[in-house]
Amino acid sequence: MNKKxxxxxxxxxxxxxxxxxxxxxxxxxxxxNNGANAVVAAxxxxxxxxxxxxxxxxxxxVQTIRVLRKVTPQVPIIGLTGYVRQGFMAQALEFGVxxxxxxxxxxxxxxxxxxxxxx
Amino acid sequence: xxxxxxxxxxxxxxxxxxxxxxCVSLLLYALVDWWVGDALGAMEDMLAIGPLLLSAWxxxxxxxxxxxxxxxxLHFALSYSNGEPLAAALFINDLPGIVVGFVIxxxxxxxxxxxxxxxxxxxxxxxxxxxxxxxxEELEQRVLDRTQELGESNERIERAKxxxxxxxxxxxxxxxxxxxxxxVVRCNRATVDRFQKEYDDVLNHPLSDLFCDEGKDCHxxxxxxxxxxxxxxxxxxxxxxxxxxxxxxxxxxxVHIIRDITARKQMQAxxxxxxxxxxxxxxxxxxxxxxxxxxxxxxxxxQMALRQMSPTALETDPLRSDLEMICRNxxxxxxxVRSLRAYAHTSSDLxxxxxxxxxxRDTLLLTAHQLKSWSNISVVADLAPDxxxxxxxxxxxxxxxxxxxxxxxDAMPNGGEIALHTEYDSRQGRLRLDVSxxxxxxxxxxxxxxxxxxFTTKPIGQGTGLGLSIVAGILRAxxxxxxxxxxxxxxxxxxxxxPLKQVTPPTSDEARGEALGRFDDxxxxxxxxxxxxxxx
Numbered sequence: 001m002n003k004k005x006x007x008x009x010x011x012x013x014x015x016x017x018x019x020x021x022x023x024x025x026x027x028x029x030x031x032x033n034n035g036a037n038a039v040v041a042a043x044x045x046x047x048x049x050x051x052x053x054x055x056x057x058x059x060x061x062v063q064t065i066r067v068l069r070k071v072t073p074q075v076p077i078i079g080l081t082g083y084v085r086q087g088f089m090a091q092a093l094e095f096g097v098x099x100x101x102x103x104x105x106x107x108x109x110x111x112x113x114x115x116x117x118x119x
Numbered sequence: 120x121x122x123x124x125x126x127x128x129x130x131x132x133x134x135x136x137x138x139x140x141x142c143v144s145l146l147l148y149a150l151v152d153w154w155v156g157d158a159l160g161a162m163e164d165m166l167a168i169g170p171l172l173l174s175a176w177x178x179x180x181x182x183x184x185x186x187x188x189x190x191x192x193l194h195f196a197l198s199y200s201n202g203e204p205l206a207a208a209l210f211i212n213d214l215p216g217i218v219v220g221f222v223i224x225x226x227x228x229x230x231x232x233x234x235x236x237x238x239x240x241x242x243x244x245x246x247x248x249x250x251x252x253x254x255x256e257e258l259e260q261r262v263l264d265r266t267q268e269l270g271e272s273n274e275r276i277e278r279a280k281x282x283x284x285x286x287x288x289x290x291x292x293x294x295x296x297x298x299x300x301x302x303v304v305r306c307n308r309a310t311v312d313r314f315q316k317e318y319d320d321v322l323n324h325p326l327s328d329l330f331c332d333e334g335k336d337c338h339x340x341x342x343x344x345x346x347x348x349x350x351x352x353x354x355x356x357x358x359x360x361x362x363x364x365x366x367x368x369x370x371x372x373x374v375h376i377i378r379d380i381t382a383r384k385q386m387q388a389x390x391x392x393x394x395x396x397x398x399x400x401x402x403x404x405x406x407x408x409x410x411x412x413x414x415x416x417x418x419x420x421x422q423m424a425l426r427q428m429s430p431t432a433l434e435t436d437p438l439r440s441d442l443e444m445i446c447r448n449x450x451x452x453x454x455x456v457r458s459l460r461a462y463a464h465t466s467s468d469l470x471x472x473x474x475x476x477x478x479x480r481d482t483l484l485l486t487a488h489q490l491k492s493w494s495n496i497s498v499v500a501d502l503a504p505d506x507x508x509x510x511x512x513x514x515x516x517x518x519x520x521x522x523x524x525x526x527x528x529d530a531m532p533n534g535g536e537i538a539l540h541t542e543y544d545s546r547q548g549r550l551r552l553d554v555s556x557x558x559x560x561x562x563x564x565x566x567x568x569x570x571x572x573x574f575t576t577k578p579i580g581q582g583t584g585l586g587l588s589i590v591a592g593i594l595r596a597x598x599x600x601x602x603x604x605x606x607x608x609x610x611x612x613x614x615x616x617x618p619l620k621q622v623t624p625p626t627s628d629e630a631r632g633e634a635l636g637r638f639d640d641x642x643x644x645x646x647x648x649x650x651x652x653x654x655x
Binding site: 011013014017018020021024055082101102103104105106 | 407408409410411412413414415416417418419420422423426427449450453
């Protein structure tokens with residue numbers, strides 16, 4: 001049974017790449033294009049891990065984390081960032097969310113997801 | 120018996136009567152003289168003349184030389200004591216007697232008059248002399264007073280002069296007074312000290328000789344009211360103020376005040392530099408944001424495509440090398456962005472006490488496998504024992520060291536030695552780190568630019584030109600300095616001077632972000648090799 005990943009990423013190409021790459025690594029990926037849709041998806045379905053871009057229009061990464069933590073506190077979250085504002089990363093860390101810098105090597109990301117799933 | 124003076128001399132035959140009459144007449148004269156004299160003045164002579172005539176008559180008849188002498192002396196004495204001419208008649212018994220009497224009377228009168236005048240003159244002279252003496256004393260006193268006043272006045276002038284000299288000499292500004300010809304009339308101590316000359320070498324010499332090279336005209340600098348200028352003969356920047364003054368003699372003079380503003384200029388330059396870095400930081404953040412997502416796609420997709428190629432085709436398919444090329448260059452872009460990122464946060468660091476030697480050792484350990492691949496390059500560490508700890512952001516100092524070592528490596532394409540040296544300068548209370556190489560060296564013309572962002576001497580594609588500017592940025596944020604000394608053909612030595620304490624504590628927000636940044640680094644997808652290759 002493949003693990004289910006919810007991917008929220010506003011940039012289409014990145015989203016497509018990550019979905020393809022993670023699928024290649026045997027994850028079931030549901031991809032959405034912003035934070036609000038991520039929350040909707042999280043309410044409608046069950047996921048094993050959330051993968052969030054920190055910089056999104058509308059609900060940004062941190063705000064999405066805040067909502068998701070309330071809705072599904074047990075699901076681990078991994079952040080992705082273009083390293084723009086460190087404030088984002090610090091705020092994410094307050095929720096126990098680790099952020100990875102883009103560009104990320106897919107193997108590293110997979111390893112990170114697997115680590116998160118073990119917890 | 121008649122006594123005739125001058126011709127016949129008789130002895131006076133004193134009869135008691137004669138003697139009595141003489142005595143009475145003399146007494147009468149004396150009385151009249153004494154009693155009436157003071158009261159009646161002019162009457163005295165007329166009244167006194169009677170007794171005198173009487174006594175003289177008797178004396179003439181019965182007189183002798185002796186009585187005559189006595190009477191003359193008495194008359195003389197009396198008359199002299201009064202200061203009056205003697206009564207005329209002394210002897211009137213006969214004509215010669217009268218004549219002699221008058222003559223004697225005249226002579227005695229004249230003598231007494233003379234003596235009286237002499238006495239009077241004497242008295243006058245004494246009075247005048249006394250007055251003169253008084254005046255003289257007064258004059259002497261006045262001269263003394265005036266001398267003292269002058270002395271005090273001179274002292275005041277001298278004191279005022281010294282006060283002004285001390286005031287002007289205490290200033291660090293150069294102050295000069297020149298005449299219309301442009302020769303120095305006066306100058307303060309700072310001027311001679313600054314030029315390391317004697318006053319005589321400055322005074323009466325043209326101002327331009329002092330400040331400007333021969334043949335170089337800097338006259339305009341000394342006539343413009345206010346100007347900033349770099350003199351040939353005086354290091355640094357100066358602000359020159361020129362004032363025109365007219366003396367009492369109608370001549371024109373110029374006061375020049377020359378202030379060293381090098382420190383201010385340097386501070387301005389540093390501020391511009393720091394503003395430049397801040398702008399660059401903002402730009403870097405923007406670039407990082409815009410670039411990282413596309414790079415994620417470029418790198419990720421090309422790697423994925425490589426993975427998806429059939430293993431058999433992997434060796435032969437020309438697509439493979441193309442994809443690898445895309446991937447490699449994607450990483451290279453990511454590296455540049457990553458290097459830029461260092462700018463965005465050079466001034467917000469979390470400082471903790473750390474041992475510089477430990478940082479050096481850890482860096483060497485961290486880069487050990489990398490160093491092995493650096494062909495023909497040996498690393499020698501000469502670390503001073505017992506260094507005091509310094510407050511720093513440890514990871515950033517590691518980055519500094521890696522960048523400096525990478526720079527050294529790149530300077531030695533044919534191999535060589537990198538020497539690391541630490542020591543504590545107790546006098547300045549600073550730690551020193553030297554990183555030297557035995558490479559090509561840096562030409563002097565280039566030496567001033569090596570810390571500029573994007574400056575590189577490497578071929579296009581081999582260096583970002585950011586390595587050393589990141590070093591400078593990190594060190595600036597640490598209140599540290601880095602200096603480069605180089606001899607072309609012999610090598611380059613970078614000397615970093617660290618303070619033991621940091622003066623500006625980072626805000627908690629910055630500290631948190633920065634801590635995360637470091638944490639984040641450990642999750643980076645980049646191997647150390649890539650980290651090292653960012654320098655340049």
